[in-house]
Amino acid sequence: MPFFRPREYYRPRDLCEATWLLSSYGRKAKVIAGGTDLLVAKPSEVECLVDISNLNLGYIRKEEDGINIGAAATLDLIESSPILSSEPYRVVSEAVSMMSTPTVRNMATIGGNICNASPAADLPLALMVLDSTVKVVGLSGSKILSIGDFFKDVNQTILDEDELLVEVHIPYSSKNSGAAFMKLRHHQTSVDLAIVNAATKLTCSDNFCEDARIALGAVAKTPTYAKKAERLLIGKSIDMELIQRAATAASEESKPIDDVRASAGYRRRMVEVLVKRALEASARRCGTWQK
Amino acid sequence: MAKVNVSIGVNGKRYELAVEPYETLLEVLRNRLGLTGTKMGCGKGECGACTVNVNGKAILSCLTLAAQVDGKEILTIEGLQRGAELHPLQEAFVQRSAVQCGYCTPGMIMAAKALLDREHNPSEEVVRKALSSNLCRCTGYDKPVKAVLDAARTMRGQHEK
Numbered sequence: 001m002p003f004f005r006p007r008e009y010y011r012p013r014d015l016c017e018a019t020w021l022l023s024s025y026g027r028k029a030k031v032i033a034g035g036t037d038l039l040v041a042k043p044s045e046v047e048c049l050v051d052i053s054n055l056n057l058g059y060i061r062k063e064e065d066g067i068n069i070g071a072a073a074t075l076d077l078i079e080s081s082p083i084l085s086s087e088p089y090r091v092v093s094e095a096v097s098m099m100s101t102p103t104v105r106n107m108a109t110i111g112g113n114i115c116n117a118s119p120a121a122d123l124p125l126a127l128m129v130l131d132s133t134v135k136v137v138g139l140s141g142s143k144i145l146s147i148g149d150f151f152k153d154v155n156q157t158i159l160d161e162d163e164l165l166v167e168v169h170i171p172y173s174s175k176n177s178g179a180a181f182m183k184l185r186h187h188q189t190s191v192d193l194a195i196v197n198a199a200t201k202l203t204c205s206d207n208f209c210e211d212a213r214i215a216l217g218a219v220a221k222t223p224t225y226a227k228k229a230e231r232l233l234i235g236k237s238i239d240m241e242l243i244q245r246a247a248t249a250a251s252e253e254s255k256p257i258d259d260v261r262a263s264a265g266y267r268r269r270m271v272e273v274l275v276k277r278a279l280e281a282s283a284r285r286c287g288t289w290q291k
Numbered sequence: 292m293a294k295v296n297v298s299i300g301v302n303g304k305r306y307e308l309a310v311e312p313y314e315t316l317l318e319v320l321r322n323r324l325g326l327t328g329t330k331m332g333c334g335k336g337e338c339g340a341c342t343v344n345v346n347g348k349a350i351l352s353c354l355t356l357a358a359q360v361d362g363k364e365i366l367t368i369e370g371l372q373r374g375a376e377l378h379p380l381q382e383a384f385v386q387r388s389a390v391q392c393g394y395c396t397p398g399m400i401m402a403a404k405a406l407l408d409r410e411h412n413p414s415e416e417v418v419r420k421a422l423s424s425n426l427c428r429c430t431g432y433d434k435p436v437k438a439v440l441d442a443a444r445t446m447r448g449q450h451e452k
Contacts, residue, residue, distance in 0.1 A: 009295045009312035009358045039354040040335050101424035104336050106348045
């Protein structure tokens with residue numbers, strides 16, 4: 001049986017060195033941040049570990065155009081950050097508070113969670129409804145892309161061998177926005193991954209819906225937007241009946257599979273329940289919405 | 292195979308070690324330093340038996356490479372006792388019979404230690420949340436929770452003196 005036996009361990013001092021290391025070792029290199037996914041998976045093909053803890057990527061900052069979170073910011077930092085405590089950005093800390101255990105959250109990082117690209121990941125959903133972007137740095141420079149375009153397949157991202165995720169950017173939303181995150185687990189306090197998870201964001205003037213975002217997890221190979229359901233809501237007056245119709249639409253456009261945690265049919269039903277609850281909470285959190 | 296030179300503080304003592312890139316902190320503590328108080332449980336970050344404090348934070352030593360903690364200060368269960376005197380947390384676990392087989396106890400106490408270092412007067416709910424990273428298969432959680440609350444009270448008393 002092959003073992004996890006990397007031969008080299010580097011802690012680069014800048015991004016240039018980091019991307020150079022990643023490109024020279026190619027697929028045999030692996031970035032290590034919190035280690036809470038890597039040291040569980042322990043992939044035997046890894047020959048070189050690139051520790052990014054010296055790159056000063058552990059920040060959460062308020063900038064003119066939004067909130068920037070460094071890839072190595074730990075989940076406990078995000079959970080307790082005052083910058084992420086106001087509506088609708090608190091959907092990020094809300095999602096984080098339901099991830100794994102407090103001790104794991106002391107170690108795990110936002111970049112690691114995104115790059116692990118689990119179909120059931122929680123944090124990407126919250127970031128997706130806030131229309132976040134990610135900054136990727138490679139040998140030839142940096143690029144910025146929408147987080148929804150970052151995932152390619154189960155545990156696979158669009159990152160090239162020399163590339164590193166360095167920052168998440170959350171643009172400021174309109175003041176009248178509200179967002180919510182919901183997660184269904186076998187036991188609501190357990191460490192387990194989501195059977196289904198969902199995040200939603202609504203921007204409402206009184207009851208008129210200016211914008212809607214719905215992101216679903218554990219129902220496809222990657223986190224996805226429920227675009228049909230979003231279109232149902234935008235430009236309409238939001239009431240409980242419309243929320244129910246959007247939830248049904250989200251359930252219909254989801255494509256879950258049967259696995260050890262739940263059947264596809266159960267997942268589809270639960271998408272409806274979670275999206276309905278998340279939309280109602282989002283509408284309430286917009287501030288001006290009347291049921 | 293390139294070894295990694297690390298300098299780590301463990302329970303106030305400095306160690307200069309050459310570790311393998313894949314060696315976990317747990318392996319270094321147990322196999323190289325002989326500090327077997329920290330336990331290997333699931334090895335996957337689910338049980339919390341390997342919890343130690345790194346720079347005051349509770350972390351899992353089975354999911355941390357020794358190379359990652361270069362330059363950091365580690366506190367394990369062995370570092371709590373002062374001479375013959377037990378730490379208030381250890382004393383409270385004994386008094387409350389919060390220990391049965393004892394396998395989860397070092398991890399629970401280290402999770403509680405990190406909590407009490409930052410919150411001197413935690414509510415029961417906060418204690419339960421802090422211990423939610425640690426699984427116990429014998430006594431359950433009531434006694435450990437009460438023990439942590441007792442220890443917090445004792446430590447506040449010591450502080451005021």
